[in-house]
Amino acid sequence: MSYYPESIRKLIKNLSKLPGIGEKTADRLAMHILRAPRRDADRLAHSIMEVKEKIRLCAMCFSLSDAEICNICRDRNRNFSILCVVEQPADMVAIEKSGAFTGLYHILEGVLSPMDGVGPDNIRIKELISRIAQGKIQEVVLATSTNIEGESTAAYISERLGNHPVKVTRIASGVPMGGDLKYVDQVTLKTAMKSRHPI
Amino acid sequence: MSYYPESIRKLIKNLSKLPGIGEKTADRLAMHILRAPRRDADRLAHSIMEVKEKIRLCAMCFSLSDAEICNICRDRNRNFSILCVVEQPADMVAIEKSGAFTGLYHILEGVLSPMDGVGPDNIRIKELISRIAQGKIQEVVLATSTNIEGESTAAYISERLGNHPVKVTRIASGVPMGGDLKYVDQVTLKTAMKSRHPI
Numbered sequence: 360m361s362y363y364p365e366s367i368r369k370l371i372k373n374l375s376k377l378p379g380i381g382e383k384t385a386d387r388l389a390m391h392i393l394r395a396p397r398r399d400a401d402r403l404a405h406s407i408m409e410v411k412e413k414i415r416l417c418a419m420c421f422s423l424s425d426a427e428i429c430n431i432c433r434d435r436n437r438n439f440s441i442l443c444v445v446e447q448p449a450d451m452v453a454i455e456k457s458g459a460f461t462g463l464y465h466i467l468e469g470v471l472s473p474m475d476g477v478g479p480d481n482i483r484i485k486e487l488i489s490r491i492a493q494g495k496i497q498e499v500v501l502a503t504s505t506n507i508e509g510e511s512t513a514a515y516i517s518e519r520l521g522n523h524p525v526k527v528t529r530i531a532s533g534v535p536m537g538g539d540l541k542y543v544d545q546v547t548l549k550t551a552m553k554s555r556h557p558i
Numbered sequence: 559m560s561y562y563p564e565s566i567r568k569l570i571k572n573l574s575k576l577p578g579i580g581e582k583t584a585d586r587l588a589m590h591i592l593r594a595p596r597r598d599a600d601r602l603a604h605s606i607m608e609v610k611e612k613i614r615l616c617a618m619c620f621s622l623s624d625a626e627i628c629n630i631c632r633d634r635n636r637n638f639s640i641l642c643v644v645e646q647p648a649d650m651v652a653i654e655k656s657g658a659f660t661g662l663y664h665i666l667e668g669v670l671s672p673m674d675g676v677g678p679d680n681i682r683i684k685e686l687i688s689r690i691a692q693g694k695i696q697e698v699v700l701a702t703s704t705n706i707e708g709e710s711t712a713a714y715i716s717e718r719l720g721n722h723p724v725k726v727t728r729i730a731s732g733v734p735m736g737g738d739l740k741y742v743d744q745v746t747l748k749t750a751m752k753s754r755h756p757i
Contacts, residue, residue, distance in 0.1 A: 362650070362655065364612070364628070367609055373605045377590060377602075378587070379583065379587075386648070388578075391576060392606055392609060392610070393610075395575075401610070403573070403606055404602075404604070404607045406569040406571075407569060407599050407602055407606075410569050411591070411592075414566060423563060423566060430563070448589070
């Protein structure tokens with residue numbers, strides 16, 4: 360890397376800080392940026408600075424937004440009585456892509472993980488409780504991950520909401536659609552078998 | 559992607575123009591940039607703009623440089639009588655890393671490829687000839703790739719240099735060091751066998 364001029368070395372160093380980008384990939388990306396039209400490189404640089412300037416967290420659901428309240432929370436066509444709780448903005452985007460949910464969201468920005476020192480005060484549970492305390496929400500769908508942290512976070516929230524007049528549900532677990540049974544792990548199969556339903 | 563605010567969508571779009579970065583990776587990178595400290599994002603953006611501003615081609619060897627003449631061509635400790643011809647700056651960096659060469663370089667910026675419409679006038683062969691015509695260079699090492707285009711480019715240059723008082727050599731081909739013979743392709747093995755030498 361020291362064989363490149365200073366400014367290329369700096370670019371490679373900064374690119375290799377991105378997740379999943381090692382030094383070789385950063386080298387390749389830097390060479391591409393050098394060859395690309397000036398306009399494309401400028402656009403990339405500006406869009407990096409723009410997100411840092413414009414993007415903030417929605418004051419209602421804490422998803423990424425370029426306004427005080429995000430597009431979804433502002434959308435009058437959505438069902439304001441049902442709230443889906445997810446770990447992070449990307450989960451919300453995944454659910455939106457599925458088109459299966461038309462209510463509002465609440466982003467926890469993490470999961471309970473005592474091993475990593477993340478307790479109930481470190482994720483947005485307090486904010487969730489106060490949203491529900493306003494009384495407009497009738498159902499809370501817990502859509503945290505189905506790993507240990509996600510499950511225990513869901514269990515914890517469900518318990519905390521016990522004394523609120525709200526229906527608490529959990530997204531279903533089971534064999535993924537289009538999945539080949541022989542490749543599905545045992546825990547998932549066990550869950551799918553336990554939650555079997557008449558057709 | 560349309561579930562993100564405008565500025566994030568723009569960043570994802572610009573990131574996914576980079577080679578080997580699909581939409582999913584671009585999404586992940588964008589999320590990382592959003593979470594990263596403002597300073598890191600600014601540094602990345604600035605280094606992208608900086609390379610586009612500062613980097614030009616060395617007037618002697620055509621490698622990437624932030625000055626009129628690159629560090630290598632300026633280095634008085636190098637052997638100015640031997641010239642290594644490579645296809646692109648990255649090849650020069652690879653040879654520099656090996657530490658096996660202390661002469662100067664000449665970057666062709668491509669290989670002869672009639673199928674893609676690249677002829678002798680489209681790569682820096684004219685510039686190579688005029689460097690050699692100055693009479694200071696005693697040996698030209700052709701270090702183009704060992705594929706069809708690289709081989710024919712080397713053959714073409716060697717022919718063009720026929721009437722110049724200069725020694726023309728080609729980097730050796732054979733089994734890579736540390737290579738397992740059973741995984742080496744047939745053409746390489748054939749070359750290695752043909753070029754065998756006494757030990």
